[in-house]
Amino acid sequence: MFENSIWITYPERRSSVTFKKTFRFSKNIKSAKISITSMGWYHCFANNKRLDRDVFSPGWTQYDKRVQYQTYRILKFENNELNLSVDVGEGWGGGDHFAWTRPGNFLYFQMSLIYEIELIFEDDSSEIIGSDESVDVYSNHIESSDIYGGETQNIFKKIEYLGKAKRIEINTNIIPQEGERIVTGERIKPKKMFVDPAGNTVIDFGQNFVGYVEVNIKGKKGDVISYTPGEILDKNGIFYNENYRKAKSFFSFVLTGEPDKFIPNFSFMGGRYIKLIDCPKYVKKENFEAVLVHSNLKRTGGFKCGHKLMNRLYKNIIYGQLSNYLDVPTDCPQRDERLGWTADTQVFTSTGAINFDVKRFLNKYLADMRVCQFPNGGIERTIPFACKVDVNNDKIVSTGWADACCVIPWELYLAYGDKSILSKNIEMMEKYIGFLEDYYKKPYIIELPFSFGDWLGMDRIQGAIYQGLTRYDLLSTAHYILDLRILIDSYKQLGIDTLKVENKLNDALKAYQNEFIKDGHLIGNKAHFYDEGEMTCYTQTGLAVTLAWNLCTEKDKKSLAKDLADLIDECGGKMTTGFIGTPCLLKALSENGYKDKAYDLLFFEQFPSWLYSVRMGATTIWEHYDGINENGDVWSKEMNSFNHYAYGSVFYWIYNNSIGINILKPGYKEILIKPLIDKRLGFVDGFYDSKFGRISVKWKCENEKVSYNIRVPKGIKAYIELENGYKTILENGGKVVIE
16 A cells, blocks of 8 residues: 555645645546545545545554554546545644644654555556645645644635645555544534623533534625633633633634635634634624534443432533543643543543443554553653653653553453453563563662652642652552553463462562551551641552552451541541542442442532532533632643543442442453442432443432342343342343342
């Protein structure tokens, strides 16, 4: 593929250009197809008919290593003539502005294109035509466009002939489409249009979303409509988007005087509101509609209950996942970032695989992770990465982030039962564990040159530093042990001997217990809410990780669990955990005799809690529990996303416990259904669509009596354990109904 083609470009910097060429053939054409890709995003037209119907093709991969191509059939010809036209914008693949980069530090390439056309004529002869320097290049009506900056269009802009395309040498692998398609999804009509106290004309869509706003209007020729998005209103009801930082996110369109429909071609936005900057008086809210954009994911899980705020929390988790599963699992979709941060991804993978079928989506991400792995085994913090870095720069590798190379493959294997996921990634796991072992500060105790720690942990003075107070060596060693366990389990599935790694695991566990636990307690001073203390092991995160990942002896579990429960009480019933500790917190409590305290944290509505943001009007998951405080003040404009899905990982605990579905054998071949009842939920109705069919769990608590309706498809062996003592096994489908 592409042997007859060269990469072509226009050498001067522009936001978007159009490549054109007309082909004429002497013979009748029976069939034709084009395979195409770009550095940047493209729209491909053949005889004025757009061929690509997805969004932001060719997607985002590690462009210096691999770029996807797409193939389309060309169906319409007139007089054996083909007029090919391809618009290309910078997107993820071109320019020097993306991801905080500085000129000269950008990894990727200038905007460029490569294609190959395959024709079969009616006499069954064939011809292959590749992109070359005979292609003409033109300007187009896009005046400016990039991911962070938004897009300005002017239909009256004079189209200029810029000259012939130039050859550009790009050393990368061109691969078939590997990830999910990027598509448009739900459409949302505005809830209201209003003027805020600062005089801004604002449209509220009622939902924080990612995608674009479609403008449909007939207005005066030459009038301009422009807007910029925001996620929130400030405490005075004024439009606010300072948290977008350097992402200008400005969109502008010039009206033709005829019925117009405007959408951006090569940019997207995140937000709930738009502020109209240029707004003729005849503009109405009905002229606008939000269009969600995300990867094409099949919905597989669902949940509802009798608690209004909990239902909204789950809805926020779903919108947060769709917002950030845009070809790459990003951290946030609105500010000057939108990067594939590994920590956010790995803590959410188990939840993500319940809500949607993410197998293909995350397999592509892992493929980029493999080609990004440093020679010494380290893993970058964002995948793909957009900056030039020293490949041996260990200072950018942090546990809790880099361990995604072990956690994501294993969670995908648990969800889908496909051993090829493990075999493709086993070498990456081994190399990364080897990297960690180069950083023993003493045998089996890991201390890296850098750590993000328990990111956003709330046991440190607010705003002093983003890392919580949990000691980095505890967290690094805990992740090392977690990775060893995943490697052992993966080896067993692949038929590889595990003895050497098991011996290492046993030694590492003993080292952890000797280093960080003394007399049944974690060492160090207790860390409380917004503490001024020093780094310590005795934190909610330290305790939660130790318990949830089984890093202590059985005899110490009881005292450590009590320490965790007591520490929560000492913090006023509040959690202080950050990115690392939060996914472990409820599990550590519920598995060690504190189910009620786990539910208390889940239902807590004050700051900090999952329901606090819901109570404050959130429609997606916040980056900070206190993104907006009780007084309506914004935490910070520097790092304060209101669509940051990592803390939505709490749904995995809800799924395992409130719904009660737990995987015993990969791919749901064997499951345990064991709902933990809390009457505050009222009822629970949850499901998961496995490859065998739908698993459905419903229960209702009424007048102190609990009724159940549990259904399991054929092909799954299900162990049923209810809190009333009822136990049974379903092996050939069937149901359990208890009124």
